[in-house]
Amino acid sequence: MSFYADPNIKNTERIFPEQGRSEYLRLDMNENPTGLPSDFVDDVKKKITPEFLSTYPEPDDFRKKYAGYIGAKPENIMLGNGTDAILRYLLETFGEQGKDVVTVSPTFEMYRINCLLLGLNHRPVMYEWNETMKRFFVPIEKICDAINENTRVVIVTNPNNPMTDAYEREDFLRIVDRAEAFNAVVICDEAYHYFCESTMRDVALERKNVILTRTFSKLMSIPALRLGVAIGDPEIIKVARQSQLSFDVNAVALLFGEELLGRADIVEGLIESEREGRKYLVEELKEEGYEYIAGEANYVLIKTKKDPKEVERLLREKKILIHTYGSSSVIKDYLRVTTGSKDIMARFLIAFLEADQGTESVDDK
Numbered sequence: 001m002s003f004y005a006d007p008n009i010k011n012t013e014r015i016f017p018e019q020g021r022s023e024y025l026r027l028d029m030n031e032n033p034t035g036l037p038s039d040f041v042d043d044v045k046k047k048i049t050p051e052f053l054s055t056y057p058e059p060d061d062f063r064k065k066y067a068g069y070i071g072a073k074p075e076n077i078m079l080g081n082g083t084d085a086i087l088r089y090l091l092e093t094f095g096e097q098g099k100d101v102v103t104v105s106p107t108f109e110m111y112r113i114n115c116l117l118l119g120l121n122h123r124p125v126m127y128e129w130n131e132t133m134k135r136f137f138v139p140i141e142k143i144c145d146a147i148n149e150n151t152r153v154v155i156v157t158n159p160n161n162p163m164t165d166a167y168e169r170e171d172f173l174r175i176v177d178r179a180e181a182f183n184a185v186v187i188c189d190e191a192y193h194y195f196c197e198s199t200m201r202d203v204a205l206e207r208k209n210v211i212l213t214r215t216f217s218k219l220m221s222i223p224a225l226r227l228g229v230a231i232g233d234p235e236i237i238k239v240a241r242q243s244q245l246s247f248d249v250n251a252v253a254l255l256f257g258e259e260l261l262g263r264a265d266i267v268e269g270l271i272e273s274e275r276e277g278r279k280y281l282v283e284e285l286k287e288e289g290y291e292y293i294a295g296e297a298n299y300v301l302i303k304t305k306k307d308p309k310e311v312e313r314l315l316r317e318k319k320i321l322i323h324t325y326g327s328s329s330v331i332k333d334y335l336r337v338t339t340g341s342k343d344i345m346a347r348f349l350i351a352f353l354e355a356d357q358g359t360e361s362v363d364d365k
């Protein structure tokens with residue numbers, strides 16, 4: 001059978017997320033491994049009646065409440081089925097086939113995939129090892145130099161996944177100024193916002209060419225429901241919203257999102273618990289003499305003694321999932337572990353030390 005298919009879509013190699021993860025301790029995708037308090041979830045569930053489910057979602061009320069939550073107006077807000085969907089809309093709207101999308105690398109993989117799917121030219125600026133700073137680093141000048149008349153979109157991930165580093169305001173503003181000079185849009189992805197002091201929210205509200213994205217998938221702990229937010233000047237948000245499906249965000253996601261906005265106590269508790277767990281993990285790794293990269297996000301990169309792929313495999317046998325990188329990546333010698341409560345980190349640490357330092361290896365089997 002022959003049929004037409006968009007060649008960019010047809011030829012893009014996709015690896016879809018792993019299934020059957022529920023039987024594992026999931027430290028591979030930066031989800032909250034503990035989840036929300038179950039009494040909160042039970043209370044919210046009581047509001048899901050047959051009538052609630054038989055009505056199309058009405059997102060405007062949540063838009064208004066979220067705007068109030070961050071000190072903005074509803075016109076500044078766009079909602080989406082996770083940041084995933086919002087990124088697609090933004091790249092469809094502000095990208096141009098054959099023109100550049102500038103990001104750093106390594107970073108969140110879906111930027112590259114969306115560029116392939118949409119026929120946009122992905123222009124990654126690579127992290128390099130900086131001997132003086134003793135860390136991987138991308139000079140801001142290199143990002144600015146990559147932005148030119150061919151650039152339509154620049155994506156800044158604050159803090160970056162997986163590198164954990166956040167941007168200084170003045171560096172971010174240099175990128176925004178440079179992009180503005182070439183009429184390019186800057187997307188600032190703050191998926192890990194709650195773990196990080198630095199935010200560019202006010203820049204997104206002040207500048208015409210900046211859109212900031214946030215998600216309810218990470219600290220807010222509802223990735224299953226898919227709820228993402230974009231924040232920006234009313235004019236750019238209006239254009240971005242043109243591309244949306246009519247009922248993009250489901251009503252259950254809106255309900256949980258709204259209830260969470262009213263529960264500062266839960267949000268504070270989640271922040272505190274992750275911070276405590278990350279601090280514990282980092283101190284233990286230091287004690288054990290490990291090199292690691294830990295910044296302002298709910299994940300840590302650990303340089304393993306064995307091949308990270310082997311450690312990944314041994315951890316999988318112990319029913320723990322973590323993330324590793326390809327052989328061409330600057331962080332090929334590292335694994336990324338999601339950080340959560342101290343209990344979870346203690347469980348991970350025992351298994352990790354056994355896997356990385358134990359004598360059992362894949363070859364022994």
Ligand SMILES: Cc1ncc(COP(=O)(O)O)c(C=O)c1O
Nearest residue numbers: 082083084108161191215217228
């Ligand atoms: C930097 C970054 N942006 C966006 C996302 C996707 O978030 P969502 O669940 O809202 O689609 C992730 C998920 O890992 C991420 O790391």
